[in-house]
Amino acid sequence: MPDLSVALRHVEEHCLPLENARTLETYGWPSAINRLLVLNAEYQPGRGTVLLLRETIGF
Numbered sequence: 001m002p003d004l005s006v007a008l009r010h011v012e013e014h015c016l017p018l019e020n021a022r023t024l025e026t027y028g029w030p031s032a033i034n035r036l037l038v039l040n041a042e043y044q045p046g047r048g049t050v051l052l053l054r055e056t057i058g059f
Contacts, residue, residue: 004038011036 001007016033023031039048 004040008036 001010011033016031020031023029037050039050042048
């Protein structure tokens with residue numbers, strides 16, 4: 001995406017409707033944009049790491 005505002009609009013206008021349809025069919029309730037992670041201006045490429053886990057490992 002060319003900039004953050006375009007990316008956020010894409011999430012809301014493209015991704016959310018697709019995910020909403022999936023959650024309605026699977027769980028019977030709508031989806032929502034609840035959490036967004038934005039990594040901005042990383043001066044040292046490769047320094048940041050994001051792990052998405054399906055279990056609680058901390059507090």
